[in-house]
Amino acid sequence: MRHPIYVIYGVLVLAMLGFAEYRGWSLTRVNEVRNIPKTVRDNPGAYRSHYGGYYRYFGGK
Amino acid sequence: MSQPAANCPNCGALVRFRWSGAVQTTCEYCRSILVRRDVNLEKVGEVADLPHEVSPIQIGTEGTYRNKAFQVVGRILYEFEEGGWNEWHIVFNDGASGWLSDAQLEYVISFLSQAPGPLPAAADIHRARQFNWNGVEYDVTSVTNAHYVGVAGELPFEYWDKRDVTFADLRTADARFGTIDYSDAPPLLFLGEAVDFDALHLKNLRELETETPTSKTAVSGLQCPSCGGPLTLNAAGHSLSVVCPQCHAILDAKDPNLQVLEKFEAKQQIKPLIPLGMRGKLHGAEYEVIGFQVRQTDTDDVPDSWAEYLLYNRFKGFRYLTEYNGHWNDVRTVPVSPKIIRMGVKPGAIVMGRKYTGFDDDLATTTYVLGEFPWRVHVGEKNRVRDFIAVPQILSGEISENEEVWSLGEYMTGGQVWQAFSLPGQPPPATGIYLNQPAPFGGQVSSMWRVFLNLLSGIILLAILFYVFTGQESVFQKRYGFTPHSKAEASFVTDVFEVKGHPSNVEISINTDLQNAWAYFNLALINEATGQGYDFGREVSYYTGRDSDGAWSEGGRKDSVTIPAVEPGRYYLRVEPEMGQDGRSMVYTLDIKRSVPSASFFLIAVVLLALPPILATWRGAKFEVRRWSQSRYASGHS
Numbered sequence: 088m089r090h091p092i093y094v095i096y097g098v099l100v101l102a103m104l105g106f107a108e109y110r111g112w113s114l115t116r117v118n119e120v121r122n123i124p125k126t127v128r129d130n131p132g133a134y135r136s137h138y139g140g141y142y143r144y145f146g147g148k
Numbered sequence: 149m150s151q152p153a154a155n156c157p158n159c160g161a162l163v164r165f166r167w168s169g170a171v172q173t174t175c176e177y178c179r180s181i182l183v184r185r186d187v188n189l190e191k192v193g194e195v196a197d198l199p200h201e202v203s204p205i206q207i208g209t210e211g212t213y214r215n216k217a218f219q220v221v222g223r224i225l226y227e228f229e230e231g232g233w234n235e236w237h238i239v240f241n242d243g244a245s246g247w248l249s250d251a252q253l254e255y256v257i258s259f260l261s262q263a264p265g266p267l268p269a270a271a272d273i274h275r276a277r278q279f280n281w282n283g284v285e286y287d288v289t290s291v292t293n294a295h296y297v298g299v300a301g302e303l304p305f306e307y308w309d310k311r312d313v314t315f316a317d318l319r320t321a322d323a324r325f326g327t328i329d330y331s332d333a334p335p336l337l338f339l340g341e342a343v344d345f346d347a348l349h350l351k352n353l354r355e356l357e358t359e360t361p362t363s364k365t366a367v368s369g370l371q372c373p374s375c376g377g378p379l380t381l382n383a384a385g386h387s388l389s390v391v392c393p394q395c396h397a398i399l400d401a402k403d404p405n406l407q408v409l410e411k412f413e414a415k416q417q418i419k420p421l422i423p424l425g426m427r428g429k430l431h432g433a434e435y436e437v438i439g440f441q442v443r444q445t446d447t448d449d450v451p452d453s454w455a456e457y458l459l460y461n462r463f464k465g466f467r468y469l470t471e472y473n474g475h476w477n478d479v480r481t482v483p484v485s486p487k488i489i490r491m492g493v494k495p496g497a498i499v500m501g502r503k504y505t506g507f508d509d510d511l512a513t514t515t516y517v518l519g520e521f522p523w524r525v526h527v528g529e530k531n532r533v534r535d536f537i538a539v540p541q542i543l544s545g546e547i548s549e550n551e552e553v554w555s556l557g558e559y560m561t562g563g564q565v566w567q568a569f570s571l572p573g574q575p576p577p578a579t580g581i582y583l584n585q586p587a588p589f590g591g592q593v594s595s596m597w598r599v600f601l602n603l604l605s606g607i608i609l610l611a612i613l614f615y616v617f618t619g620q621e622s623v624f625q626k627r628y629g630f631t632p633h634s635k636a637e638a639s640f641v642t643d644v645f646e647v648k649g650h651p652s653n654v655e656i657s658i659n660t661d662l663q664n665a666w667a668y669f670n671l672a673l674i675n676e677a678t679g680q681g682y683d684f685g686r687e688v689s690y691y692t693g694r695d696s697d698g699a700w701s702e703g704g705r706k707d708s709v710t711i712p713a714v715e716p717g718r719y720y721l722r723v724e725p726e727m728g729q730d731g732r733s734m735v736y737t738l739d740i741k742r743s744v745p746s747a748s749f750f751l752i753a754v755v756l757l758a759l760p761p762i763l764a765t766w767r768g769a770k771f772e773v774r775r776w777s778q779s780r781y782a783s784g785h786s
Contacts, residue, residue: 108745108749110713113712119683127672131639131724
């Protein structure tokens with residue numbers, strides 16, 4: 088076998104790729120919140136999102 | 149093969165012919181040269197005293213050539229200024245007759261051939277003259293004025309009492325060989341090819357006195373006539389010059405009195421890295437170091453010197469080890485005349501079908517000699533040297549007015565040389581880059597890219613697996629409307645949906661009908677059972693219009709977010725849309741999928757896999773730039 092180190096490296100990359108795809112890894116991060124009260128189903132407005140109070144730039148060309 | 153016999157007219161001894169076609173033979177008892185006249189033998193002369201024999205071949209030696217067995221039945225011996233050679237007359241089982249030349253243990257088999265055209269007169273033949281016979285280009289590589297020394301055994305023609313004879317040797321790029329023999333009028337043409345000693349499978353070789361292949365021609369107990377110091381000839385019979393290590397007198401090794409030819413003043417004593425007399429094994433054969441010389445070029449007025457070690461094996465002949473700044477080459481002469489071509493802006497050469505790129509063309513001067521040599525060495529002698537490379541090989545030509553000699557070398561590391569000669573310690577480290585030094589990952593870059601392509605096909609297979617067979621399971625989809633003026637609570641939760649299977653990502657896509665408006669979505673994906681949630685927001689805005697530059701648009705009506713590694717379970721989405729207070733409303737769709745393949749990872753994997761071959765290619769290219777910067781043909785070289 089030629090380039091055994093490269094082949095081993097390549098197989099590891101492929102294995103890592105397969106694992107990442109299988110487990111659904113993502114490059115983006117999403118804020119994880121624990122213990123959201125169950126009342127949110129009955130009163131969605133009572134829950135304050137981390138992303139609430141959004142202010143945006145009114146863009147356009 | 150029939151074996152006719154007759155009685156010697158001189159001594160009456162029975163003379164047996166090995167070959168029925170022989171015209172001339174010699175009597176083994178009285179050494180008469182006998183010529184056949186009809187059924188009788190006539191004495192025409194006597195065999196001269198031949199010099200000390202060093203060829204491993206003798207009359208009676210048997211071998212094979214192109215699967216045909218032959219036997220050596222006769223011999224003509226010539227000498228010239230630079231040495232001597234044997235023309236062994238060989239006859240094959242089918243009665244055909246040919247010649248096996250043995251010149252300093254380089255072997256050629258040739259046959260008398262009909263010249264396709266008239267051959268030039270001896271006065272008109274010169275080195276580099278070309279002939280094209282039957283589509284093959286022959287170059288005259290040397291013109292030799294040889295002296296007839298003697299004959300022995302059976303010959304296909306009368307040949308005795310000769311004096312000086314001119315020979316023109318011809319070579320081709322594929323080791324074919326030719327000789328124009330001016331011993332007769334009109335001249336004779338012999339065509340054939342160079343052959344390897346081992347390929348001839350020779351038997352019944354000459355037995356010499358001592359034990360090892362390298363020492364059979366050694367003569368010790370000699371004294372330098374200049375200083376009286378002891379001398380040994382390791383290749384007696386082949387060597388033409390021997391240098392006294394004590395006084396640096398260059399002596400005539402062919403002269404029984406070792407006549408002093410010249411003396412040179414060594415500015416300093418140079419100690420060879422491999423001592424003279426050291427034996428080592430190369431290509432399965434034992435060689436002895438018998439000569440050492442230092443040569444230099446004066447490119448750009450900067451002396452550049454290298455060492456050459458002459459190696460000797462009684463059967464295999466001579467080969468060389470060259471050393472420059474710790475870089476070594478295993479070199480042997482090759483019986484070819486390369487076809488010189490153009491390779492872009494550089495010259496090139498073709499030998500045995502392989503292309504070599506021109507690297508250097510310079511005058512080399514011999515500056516120091518030690519030991520013995522099968523040629524007349526002169527300190528201060530200059531020769532044109534041309535180098536062509538096909539890494540790790542180097543093709544070098546030494547060109548003088550009357551002769552050109554080509555040799556082929558292969559790069560060796562100091563470690564390999566030290567191992568071959570069992571030398572103590574470590575070899576000097578190699579510094580710089582040598583012209584035929586293999587590049588790091590040399591020759592491996594292309595195979596590395598082939599491995600990359602195989603790995604890339606693995607990535608493609610994984611992509612097919614994830615995109616076609618396993619991925620993108622839709623778990624929720626619903627259409628909603630939103631009016632910002634409404635007094636009703638904007639936030640709401642979706643119906644519960646189930647994310648099944650193994651932990652996987654979840655992609656939430658928002659598809660709106662916005663037109664010159666924006667919307668912001670506060671979103672939370674919440675596990676109904678555990679209360680664990682993923683909180684995130686997404687803006688969607690889409691503006692379009694037309695101005696002096698034409699139509700324009702900005703943003704998009706869609707967006708999505710991927711939540712990684714979501715555990716299986718029952719989930720719902722809390723949604724809180726926002727919009728500007730400009731009176732417009734929107735309709736949007738929430739589409740939730742699990743196990744969505746990520747193209748980013750595939751791209752990252754491709755980059756990671758490409759990095760090693762890219763690095764190897766880059767290092768190789770950098771190495772080649774440094775290599776070629778030393779070439780005569782480098783751009784900018786004066």
